[in-house]
Amino acid sequence: MAKTAISPTRAENYPEWYQQVIKGADLAENSDVRGCMVIKPWGYAIWENIQRRLDTMFKATGHENAYFPLFIPMSFLEKEAEHVEGFAKECAVVTHHRLEPDGKGGLQPAPSAKLDEPLIVRPTSETIIGATFARWVQSYRDLPILINQWANVVRWELRTRMFLRTTEFLWQEGHTVHATEEEARAETRQMLDVYAQFAEQHMAMPVIKGEKTAGERFPGAVATYSIEAMMQDRKALQAGTSHFLGQNFAKAQDIKFQNQAGEVQLAWTTSWGVSTRLVGGLIMTHADDDGLVLPPKLAPAHVVVLPMYKSDEERAEVLKYVGELKSGLEAQQYDGEPVRVRIDDRDLRGGDKKWQWVRRGVPLRVEIGPRDLADGAFPVSRRDSSERGPKMSAAQFIEAAPGLLAEIQQSLFDRANAERQAATQTIDSLKDFDAFFAEGAPGGLAYCHFTDGPEMEAHCKALKVTPRCVPIDGEAEAGKCIFSGAPSEKRALFARAY
């Protein structure tokens, strides 16, 4: 078996491979605070690319950014009954506003500085933003309100895994208010479409759009929609959610408006979010046993250039050549932006350097030494292929780069899509369902007729499977629930999940 840059391999130990990819690509590391990670520059640069793209899509659909407080008064969480159940449980509680010497050479929270009302570090902001919206909305003329916030949130997680589930994470949360149910429902679906488009076109990650079953809904929502992706280990990842909140939060937060007829009415609200979890999805969709593989649209660098030389003379010659190559590439556009190029001239062994960039997942890599200068051509390596690429002249490569990046972007999507198709089954009996998800079986995504309820939930729970969603694009089809035998008109998607 060939040696790989990441050990263990995916086949050997998928969860540990995931941690090693993060380490090898220098994306993040655990911090000194339990459950919180440090997002390192390479990981943060991917997140910045995600942010920039999504932000453009949010603004194109009429949303504006704003910023609301980090803290939520404890009493706010008491207002929406289901919401408190869901979010008041594990959260960071601020109880004091000062430290003082503890008399033993250390510090302690000052008893004299205890807050009258504890503050919660926001786990999500429906309550504090809702209270603000109640002030903003008076008349139908104030509607709709279409707001997004980029922020950090905290949920006290017991078991954490970098990017996928951390105590503090970064995200965006959209919050909107509408005059009618119809408008609010349309907004919820629109943002689900935005997420799906982003996942497929930018992350090269195929997703299924669907509605969550009652047991998987956001606490306080009337309907929750999600995009679900399949990771390489055939587990599903919920990659984004969009909630139709009905009038529940409007009622709890008193968001009312006067309609055109002069009557006071409750408003309709939505919320929707994606988080740094997307970086985890990116890893488990595309990375391989040599490390990260980045879709070009989100890669901090499209091309890495490694100059090779043995003397100062050679160095000067090679650096001049690669500097011109860089300028030529940067004058080209990919995906509406200049091609992003890094020259790595650090004083490191060539092999070490090469493997660092392989592990970091840069789409195109070229190594250029004096011999290549003499040849007037250098080999171009694609990260999505293990074959050594053809030699190209600088002019050829500059000309070809945008097309190569587009090819890589497409090939990553196609590969992920093929893997998902191979792992997807339509299942019509409980026996087949149990076999599909049996210990040791490969598992995957199963489409089954079902009825929502405790019978289905109990059976799934025993197999550690969950109903991921009822796909929106699924066609109506008469059938029988595999759990209860009751008549069913639509299939749900079942899988193990992160």
Add this chain to the structure above:
Amino acid sequence: MAKTAISPTRAENYPEWYQQVIKGADLAENSDVRGCMVIKPWGYAIWENIQRRLDTMFKATGHENAYFPLFIPMSFLEKEAEHVEGFAKECAVVTHHRLEPDGKGGLQPAPSAKLDEPLIVRPTSETIIGATFARWVQSYRDLPILINQWANVVRWELRTRMFLRTTEFLWQEGHTVHATEEEARAETRQMLDVYAQFAEQHMAMPVIKGEKTAGERFPGAVATYSIEAMMQDRKALQAGTSHFLGQNFAKAQDIKFQNQAGEVQLAWTTSWGVSTRLVGGLIMTHADDDGLVLPPKLAPAHVVVLPMYKSDEERAEVLKYVGELKSGLEAQQYDGEPVRVRIDDRDLRGGDKKWQWVRRGVPLRVEIGPRDLADGAFPVSRRDSSERGPKMSAAQFIEAAPGLLAEIQQSLFDRANAERQAATQTIDSLKDFDAFFAEGAPGGLAYCHFTDGPEMEAHCKALKVTPRCVPIDGEAEAGKCIFSGAPSEKRALFARAY
């Protein structure tokens, strides 16, 4: 006296005028959490423009963004003695990680979920980032480390004022590690220059670069530099700081490296930051009695177009015309980006609409109705002038817009600079100093010979004046300290300050 859009006027009550400008421009409002504000879309869009510009400057000087935890273990604050004095005092302390029902229908922090060690919500991140850097730095090859973080921080302020001093605020904090003192000092100065350049060229806010006196230093720093601006009420505003931390934090956090000779050495660190306070500076530098006045480089909209009509037929005609005008303007570039245009076609009275945009400070405003269409020209109003502008045709305006914006940007800087010059004095006696800062006198910026120490500090304190900085660009000049009579070689800048 002419009626103004903001009441009270600056002359009547400057602090209250400030609050009313924020309200009138829809920048921010107080939230339900003491001392925390909600940054509304117009205010946040200004902050986004500030961020984008600064971020580009940070990256151009070799810095990368990363993200570190919101929380700091209490014990970390105990490590650097001066730092703990400065920052452990008023901060948000997390003591519990769960809420539970209190038995009276409400919630309470769960006694069973008390943290072993309290966590502090970061007031600044030297300690947590330093602990991380200690892991990253092994060898001189790992240096320099040049990191920036965009984040929220919390300092429990007793008296708050929107943007200027809030319990939670948004900022960026740069943190760097270097092998030599010389390099770290150069970095500190470089970032001070970046801040000064940003303030003057983008905010149109003249600043003085200087070093803080010992009493005004960042807790734990060897030297603190700042940019100081003068507000319209002649008080100074510290608008950005850059700290040379020497080896203090490296020692406290154990940031060591092996040099080329194989010896283990302590590293040298710096930190530097600006915050949403800059928005307060923007307001108090340029706004007038009609509201906000935005420097074009940071304005969310450069041009606002108000279509005027009385019938559906007129509406169709006018909207077609302004749509074409918008496209034409957006094809023009100002400051390297397309001209930003808003058409406000809301169903509101024309006068109300006009004054809303005046209060929001948009640099150029055009109102276009059927008569202007017939004339083939419309009046163009500049926010920095009370005169009604000349009529221009669409083609003329499209052609002229980038130049007009550049003129406004320059005129705002020139005006602020002239105001500052008029309020600046060189003072050589304590009598003159006392008169300059006497109750009821206009006050301003005073350059005086001084010696740092308790005598100077006590005298200043009585007048509510502080030494702002010792200007870097000030020339060496023999003189005598006005407080003690001791010989002095440089003047410091004295002022009342925010």
